[in-house]
Amino acid sequence: xxxxxxxxxxxxxxxxxxxxxxxxxxxxxxxxxxxxxxxxxxxxxxxxxxxxxxxxxxxxxxxxxxxxxxxxxxxxxxxxxxxxxxxxxxxxxxxxxxxxx
Amino acid sequence: xxxxxxxxxxxxxxxxxxxxxxxxxxxxxxxxxxxxxxxxxxxxxxxxxxxxxxxxxxxxxxxxxxxxxxxxxxxxxxxxxxxxxxxxxxxxxxxxxxxxx
Numbered sequence: 001x002x003x004x005x006x007x008x009x010x011x012x013x014x015x016x017x018x019x020x021x022x023x024x025x026x027x028x029x030x031x032x033x034x035x036x037x038x039x040x041x042x043x044x045x046x047x048x049x050x051x052x053x054x055x056x057x058x059x060x061x062x063x064x065x066x067x068x069x070x071x072x073x074x075x076x077x078x079x080x081x082x083x084x085x086x087x088x089x090x091x092x093x094x095x096x097x098x099x100x101x
Numbered sequence: 102x103x104x105x106x107x108x109x110x111x112x113x114x115x116x117x118x119x120x121x122x123x124x125x126x127x128x129x130x131x132x133x134x135x136x137x138x139x140x141x142x143x144x145x146x147x148x149x150x151x152x153x154x155x156x157x158x159x160x161x162x163x164x165x166x167x168x169x170x171x172x173x174x175x176x177x178x179x180x181x182x183x184x185x186x187x188x189x190x191x192x193x194x195x196x197x198x199x200x201x202x
Contacts, residue, residue, distance in 0.1 A: 097158065
């Protein structure tokens with residue numbers, strides 16, 4: 001399985017971020033065709049207790065690269081990308097990955 | 102479940118990194134008591150096709166924060182941390198997280 005990983009840096013306003021992320025962005029994103037599974041991780045601190053650079057991570061699983069590409073190019077995929085840019089343009093990093101073991 | 106996430110930036114020598122990572126570091130890390138599951142993701146590119154900042158991610162799952170803390174403080178946990186510092190000190194970021202959905 002391949003996955004699209006979204007890493008979010010610490011937002012300026014966490015409450016506002018969470019509100020939009022969980023109530024708006026997640027439901028929009030879940031509609032993307034071909035999306036098999038979605039896992040959201042909230043980060044706390046580093047093992048040393050320091051504030052981490054990242055606030056949240058979302059892992060979006062697809063059957064293969066083709067399915068991912070199709071999903072991202074679909075209307076629903078474009079709607080999710082557009083929404084993402086509206087609230088997290090400056091703090092989000094997207095990376096495509098494949099689980100090895 | 103909580104997880105310790107290790108994000109590795111692009112190594113200077115990918116072949117050397119992989120060699121040590123998969124043949125030495127993973128086996129050492131798998132011995133840590135309390136570790137429930139370990140998932141390694143190899144990153145390819147960003148969705149735009151650019152080289153991503155990160156090369157690899159490892160997610161290490163524990164039952165709860167206490168189990169994670171115990172694991173990290175165990176002899177095996179210390180051995181894994183020591184090995185990590187020997188080959189990836191400058192490129193690794195560690196963050197503690199909890200899966201939300």
